[in-house]
Each structure stands twice: as structure tokens, then as C-alpha cells.
Amino acid sequence: MLIRTGGAADAQEIAALHTASWRATYAGIMPDDFLAGPLDADRSTLWSRRLTTAVTPGLFVAEDAATLAGFVYLAPTDDGRVLVDNMHARPGSLGRGIGSRLFERGLAWAATEFPGRPVYLEVLRDNVAAIAFYERRGGRRTDARIGRFDAGFELPEYEYTWEPGGFDRL
Template identity: 65%
Template sequence: MPDSFLNGPLTDDRLTLWRERLASPAQGSGLFVAHDDGELLGFVYLFPAPDERILLDNLHVRPVSIGSGIGTQLLRRGLAWAADEHPGRQVYLEVLYANTRAIAFYERHGARRTDERICRFQQGFELPEFEYAWPMN
């Protein structure tokens, strides 16, 4: 992402988004957090997409906790939740092409690339992204 966005409106943009999501959760959505003694270590958020699939929209782990297994635990929890709450619906995500660490993580956990496209951000820039999905059982 452009430095002008990362060093500018990104924080306000994310605060607005999460305040809205927490104040009025999307029907059928799931938010799961990992914490230790009240400290947030990571979270995963999923919700039903208009195309009837389940979008894994966010999976984040604090940088100091990367490699600790928290991301794997959150991903497994999110996928299990989706299977229980939305049986028969495929889980997918969108990841920026340059996010090679996340791509490797998702591929290690069974996700398969299903599409590639250009993501157009409301802030006026475009970046290539991939779509990944987990095979339906």
C-alpha cells in the first residue's frame, strides 16, 4: 500500500470500520480473539458474502506473536465455526499479491488460489491481489 495511506488515514480508516462492525455486527458473522492476561494477541473475522460464500476478512496476529501458533489456532477456529454455522458454504479470502508471508501461511493450511485480480481501494489506488479458498468437504 502507498506510504501516504499507511502513514496517513489507515488508522482512522480501520478504527471507523471496526467501530461499525462491533456496534452493528453483520448477521451470521464471527469474530474470535486470542488473548493472554487481557492482552490482545490476534483475531479472526468472518462473514457471509453476497455470493453465498464465507469471507475470511481479517486474520491478524501481533508481530511479537507471529510463529507462536496463534494464527493457526485462530484460522482453525474460524474455519470450524464456518463449517458449523454455515455448512456447505465455501470459505475464501483475498490477500494482496505482495503479502508473501500470508500467502505462504494460507497455502500451508490448505487454501488454494482460485482467482487473481486488481483490488481497487476507495482511497484511490489499486493493487494486485489473489483469492484463496479452502476446498469444501
């Protein structure tokens, strides 16, 4: 499996994988009409807008036999932290180490590009598999709140944080 920096040429494949991942992972968690409806166009617009340059620092993709197997996207935030904004593996490929390798690559990038900054992410409270994944990797729950989605619904979520210097203990 190859992990490489992603960019604009990956936008449509990332959007399709993101859509498939949300539909598989969030069935019964997010509203059915959202998952079955505008999600394709929503994710396509999001990734086309985000990936406007050939190479996007903070975006890493996993390829398996030239097929997109997963991706992670990180970005610095105004509050001095680095957000793991998205991380997804192709549905049906869980347990193959794709998420672990992507997550480690993302944390290494954050430590190099933004030394001394904590890394955090937000995860839906009902996504118990992801929560277990993050806790096994040393994530510390630092907040619980209601996440608001542009599509007009709200869901409870947790925030997990990795402090600077703690990345090497994964």
C-alpha cells in the same frame, strides 16, 4: 492463550491491532502516505461500524494475558461463500501459533454456521508470508485480480479458497 468470540467492546483494540499489523506487514506494499496517514481513523471507523452488538458471530479474538494478540473476522457473502475478511496477529508475535488457532476456529465456525459453503479470502500478491501460511493450510488459489481500496489505490491480489469438507485436513 484464550480464543473467544469478540464483540463491540473489542472494537478499539481490534482497530489498533489492525492498524499496527497493516503498518508492519504492508510497508513497501501499500502507499506510504496511506500507512502513515489516515489509517488509524479509517480502521477505527471500520471496526466501530462493524461491531455494533455486544457479541459478533464470526469474530474471534486471541488473548494472551488479557492482551489482544490477534483476531479473525468472517462473514457470509451474497455469492454463497464465507469470506475471511480480516485475520491479524500482533506484530512481533508471528510464529507463536496465534494465526493458526484463529484460522482453525474461524473455519470451524464457518462449517457449523454455513455448512456446505466454501470459505475464501483475498491476500495481496506481495504478502508472501501470508500466501505461504494459507497454502500450508490447504488453500487453493482460485483467482488473481486487482484489489481496489477505498483510499483510492489498487494492488494485485490473489483469492484462496477452502472447499466444504476440506477444513479437517488443515
